[in-house]
Every structure is written in structure tokens, then in C-alpha cells.
Amino acid sequence: MRTDTSPRTPPPARPPLLRIVLLGLAALALAAGLFVLRGPLLMAAPACASGRWQGCFGTFNGVVLMTLVTLPLAVLVAWAVALRRRRAGVAGAWRLSLAEVGMVHGTLPFLWMTMMPGGGAGVVPPRVSLVPLRDLVVMGSLGIVGNLLVFAALGFFAPVRWAAVASPARILALGAGCSVLVETAQYVLRLDRVSSVDDVLVNATGAVLAGLASRRWWRTRATPPATHRVA
Structure with missing residues (x-):
């Protein structure tokens, strides 16, 4: 029996229709979000433009x-870091740079908002809620969405950057661990916020869902990110 060893012609490349559709949906989602937030953003714009930083960085808007x-x-920083890595011969320079900048830019603002003190900061005793699912009703839809987004960027980009995090269980552990640190800081600093186990659950869930959305770009090998050219 003869085996056909002749090279096979690869099938013609298909147009990236799915990628175009996903980018279009992402653009529509961003436009819809900006439309919904246009009022609060315009309210915060005068304070930021006039240099009244308390009204700018001291409010969610x-x-x-x-x-x-x-x-x-942030995009410019990612481009500069990627360009430097490409010149140094680093494999996957764009992916690594976008992941690092995306994690920082997408997570720090939410951390800043979670650490904003309430009106009774330093006066009201710290409060803890350890009963699962009891605070979800109090959160409301806006609070749940906000908690889902706190570590969404971390969950999305961390497995793209590090193979050691590239599994749903590890992303869940990463999101839960970071959330526990935030809730502990709120309690210790007496920020007039409730340190709730539901916050940890929702934060971790948001990280996992975002991580699953980036699954096709996860790093699959625990190899060093730098691969230098041989002179």
C-alpha cells in the first residue's frame, strides 16, 4: 500500500469575517457605553478642565x-514598549506590551474607585459581611456590573502575558486573591465601606469571564518571553 507523501496544498485563507464582526460589536458596545455615560462624564469635565482635582479624581465620574x-x-506607551521589544528581538512583542499596559490601564481606575473613602471614613467602625449572596440585592444591577469590571482587565490580559495564569481556576484564584486584598484594605483603613464576601465572589467571576473571552490568545507554554536573535 503506497502512502501519498506529496505536500498538500493548504486551503485558501478565509477572510477574517469573525474578527471583523467582533471588532464591530466591540465598537458598538463602546459607543453605547459612552452614550449612556455622556451625562456623568460631561458633569465631571469642568472640574477636570479647571484643575479641581478633588472633583475630578475624587468622584467616580x-x-x-x-x-x-x-x-x-496608554496606546502610545504600549506601542513604544512593543517597538523597543521588537528591536531587541523579543517574540510576541505586541502581545506582551498590550497585555501589560492593558492590565494597568484597565485595573488601576477601578482600584482607585474601590478605595475612595465614604462620608464616615475614619469615624464609622469597619463593617464586614461574610454571608454569601446576601449583599447582591443591595448592590443592584449597576453595582454588580461595576464589581464584575474591577478585575476584568486583569483576568483578560494576565493569561495573555503569563502562561502560569492561563487556566480558569488560576484566573479565579488571582481575581479572588486581589479582591480579598482590596476588601482587607478597606477594612483596615476604615474607609466607611462594607468588606463583603459578595464583592470577592463578583470580582472573581468578572475576572474569569474576561479571561475566557481572551482564551484564544493565552500563553500556552511557560517559556521566557524574550527570544533574542542570533548574530
Whole structure:
């Protein structure tokens, strides 16, 4: 029996229709989000433009506005880091750079908002809620969405950057661990916030869901990210 060893012609490349559709949906989602937030963002704009930083960085609306305003700067930083890595011969320079900048730019604003003190900070005794699912009703839909987004960028980009995090269980552990640190800091610093186990559950769930969305780009080998060219 003869085995056909002749090279097979690869099938013609298909147009990236799915990628175009996903990018279009992402653009529509971003536009819809900006449309919904246009009122609060316009309210925060005068404070930021006039240099009244308490009204800018001390409110949720101001932090969201500054996150959007600094987005082009984040893209520029990612481009500069990727360009430097490419010149050094680093494999996957764009992926690594986008993942690192995306984690920072997408997580720090939410951490800043979670650490904003309430009106009774330093006066009201710290509160803890350890009964699972009891606080979900109090959160409301907006609170649940916000908690899902706290570590979404971390869950999305961390497995892209590090193979050691590239599994749903590890992303869940990463999100839960970071959330526990935040809730502990809120309690220790007496920020007039409730340290709730439901916050940890929702934060970790958001990280896992975002991680699953980036699964096709996860690093699959625990190899060093740098591969230098041989002279």
C-alpha cells in the first residue's frame, strides 16, 4: 500500500469575517457605553478642565473620564514598549506590551474607585459581611456590573502575558486573591465601606469571564518571553 507523501496544498485563507464582526460589536458596545455615560462624564469635565482635582479624581465620574482621556496615552506607551521589544528581538512583542499596559490601564481606575473613602471614613467602625449572596440585592444591577469590571482587565490580559495564569481556576484564584486584598484594605483603613464576601465572589467571576473571552490568545507554554536573535 503506497502512502501519498506529496505536500498538500493548504486551503485558501478565509477572510477574517469573525474578527471583523467582533471588532464591530466591540465598537458598538463602546459607543453605547459612552452614550449612556455622556451625562456623568460631561458633569465631571469642568472640574477636570479647571484643575479641581478633588472633583475630578475624587468622584467616580471623574475617574471614568480620566480613564478615557488617558486611553490614547496608554496606546502610545504600549506601542513604544512593543517597538523597543521588537528591536531587541523579543517574540510576541505586541502581545506582551498590550497585555501589560492593558492590565494597568484597565485595573488601576477601578482600584482607585474601590478605595475612595465614604462620608464616615475614619469615624464609622469597619463593617464586614461574610454571608454569601446576601449583599447582591443591595448592590443592584449597576453595582454588580461595576464589581464584575474591577478585575476584568486583569483576568483578560494576565493569561495573555503569563502562561502560569492561563487556566480558569488560576484566573479565579488571582481575581479572588486581589479582591480579598482590596476588601482587607478597606477594612483596615476604615474607609466607611462594607468588606463583603459578595464583592470577592463578583470580582472573581468578572475576572474569569474576561479571561475566557481572551482564551484564544493565552500563553500556552511557560517559556521566557524574550527570544533574542542570533548574530
